[in-house]
Amino acid sequence: MNQTKQEEYAVNMASRMETIHSDIRGPIFIEANRMAAEGILVLKLNTGNPGAFGFKMPKSVREVLMSSLERAVPYCDVKGMPEARRSICDYQLRRGFQHISPEDIFIGNGVSEIASMLATAMFDPGDEVLIPSPSYSLWTNVTIIAGAKPVLYTCDEQSNWYPDLDDMRSKLTPRTKAILLINPNNPTGAVYPDEIQLEIIKMAREHHLAIISDEIYDRLVMDGMRHTSVAALDPELPVVTTNGLSKSHIICGFRCGWMCISGPDSFKKTVAGTVHKLAAMRLCGNALTQLVIPAALADEDSTRAMLVPGGRLYDQREATCAALEKIPGISFVKNHAAFYLFPKIDTEMYNITDDRQFAMDVLHGTGVLFVPGSGFDWPKPDHFRLVMLPHPQTLTKAMEDIGRFLETYRQK
Numbered sequence: 252m253n254q255t256k257q258e259e260y261a262v263n264m265a266s267r268m269e270t271i272h273s274d275i276r277g278p279i280f281i282e283a284n285r286m287a288a289e290g291i292l293v294l295k296l297n298t299g300n301p302g303a304f305g306f307k308m309p310k311s312v313r314e315v316l317m318s319s320l321e322r323a324v325p326y327c328d329v330k331g332m333p334e335a336r337r338s339i340c341d342y343q344l345r346r347g348f349q350h351i352s353p354e355d356i357f358i359g360n361g362v363s364e365i366a367s368m369l370a371t372a373m374f375d376p377g378d379e380v381l382i383p384s385p386s387y388s389l390w391t392n393v394t395i396i397a398g399a400k401p402v403l404y405t406c407d408e409q410s411n412w413y414p415d416l417d418d419m420r421s422k423l424t425p426r427t428k429a430i431l432l433i434n435p436n437n438p439t440g441a442v443y444p445d446e447i448q449l450e451i452i453k454m455a456r457e458h459h460l461a462i463i464s465d466e467i468y469d470r471l472v473m474d475g476m477r478h479t480s481v482a483a484l485d486p487e488l489p490v491v492t493t494n495g496l497s498k499s500h501i502i503c504g505f506r507c508g509w510m511c512i513s514g515p516d517s518f519k520k521t522v523a524g525t526v527h528k529l530a531a532m533r534l535c536g537n538a539l540t541q542l543v544i545p546a547a548l549a550d551e552d553s554t555r556a557m558l559v560p561g562g563r564l565y566d567q568r569e570a571t572c573a574a575l576e577k578i579p580g581i582s583f584v585k586n587h588a589a590f591y592l593f594p595k596i597d598t599e600m601y602n603i604t605d606d607r608q609f610a611m612d613v614l615h616g617t618g619v620l621f622v623p624g625s626g627f628d629w630p631k632p633d634h635f636r637l638v639m640l641p642h643p644q645t646l647t648k649a650m651e652d653i654g655r656f657l658e659t660y661r662q663k
């Protein structure tokens with residue numbers, strides 16, 4: 252086809268896709284892959300994918316998986332296998348939920364698919380959704396795709412990265428439909444105290460808002476901290492809680508997530524009825540992973556073992572923090588959950604005005620790949636996210652390499 256003909260056949264993509272971004276696997280990641288293909292050693296600290304760093308799925312999961320293959324052959328229940336939904340319901344009840352039944356649970360292909368179904372089911376064009384900044388970009392993206400507007404509220408680094416309630420209040424408008432919490436948080440690793448969540452509940456009640464709470468890291472909490480589900484603090488509030496096994500049971504690739512709808516019966520019925528239409532469109536979630544849910548949720552020990560001294564997640568965090576502390580101009584709030592750290596860099600000291608460029612420069616200078624703060628809807632160029640999944644020695648060396656690189660680095 253000649254040039255003119257090609258132009259005649261140009262098909263424009265949906266304009267709403269222009270703001271969709273996933274910097275975790277964006278241009279800097281693509282550059283890292285190019286470097287790796289050329290034989291350059293690259294350490295990828297961009298994705299929270301434990302299986303890629305030698306973490307193994309627990310024996311409890313492996314055994315059920317191997318003996319269940321045949322049972323996973325047919326399409327299963329649109330909402331998820333009854334046995335799996337029962338075990339999720341029991342799990343959420345153990346976590347303090349009330350008045351829920353397996354009918355209030357939907358199982359999907361990861362929290363990613365669940366978030367997408369929920370946003371499509373719940374948001375209309377013109378709706379506003381309060382979303383944390385910084386935050387994992389999934390939720391901003393699904394909100395935009397649904398035609399609604401993400402309105403960012405600040406999480407305050409000076410207050411352990413807890414949501415800034417005044418900022419949240421100032422962002423409420425008559426169009427606000429829901430508040431999103433990511434607790435424990437990605438990228439900060441913060442675990443929210445009950446007092447903060449109770450204030451957010453008060454706000455939601457005053458303004459008749461629903462809360463969506465992404466709690467995929469609720470089992471990955473360290474340092475004697477306790478995670479409380481917002482739905483457990485107020486069983487009568489309209490809440491949709493999302494969770495999954497990707498991280499706690501090292502099965503990211505299996506795609507296993509769920510939502511639990513709690514609150515007034517009318518809310519549960521409306522959300523479930525609408526989500527059901529979307530769930531039916533994709534027939535069912537991955538059946539194989541659903542067969543392991545009961546065994547996984549009964550096995551809390553394998554997750555806990557990673558989070559105490561001598562456990563990989565604990566030791567990797569300690570190694571990262573100890574090495575990072577020595578770098579001039581870098582400060583951070585230590586995470587108490589998950590395996591992410593969101594350090595701050597002194598932009599004046601290093602003359603940084605563009606955090607994507609900074610991440611690219613570090614990649615070229617050291618071979619270490621991380622995600623710039625703007626990839627988490629953070630408005631200033633002064634943060635970046637580290638994934639602390641490699642072994643402690645590898646992380647220590649990577650932080651030392653970054654420190655050495657910064658000795659002479661000035662962006663302009």
Ligand SMILES: Cc1ncc(COP(=O)(O)O)c(C=O)c1O
Pocket residue numbers: 299360361362363364387389433436437465467494495496497503506507508
């Ligand atoms: C906060 C948060 N929610 C959801 C997800 C997606 O998880 P899943 O593998 O269940 O799709 C992630 C993955 O990193 C995450 O960090």
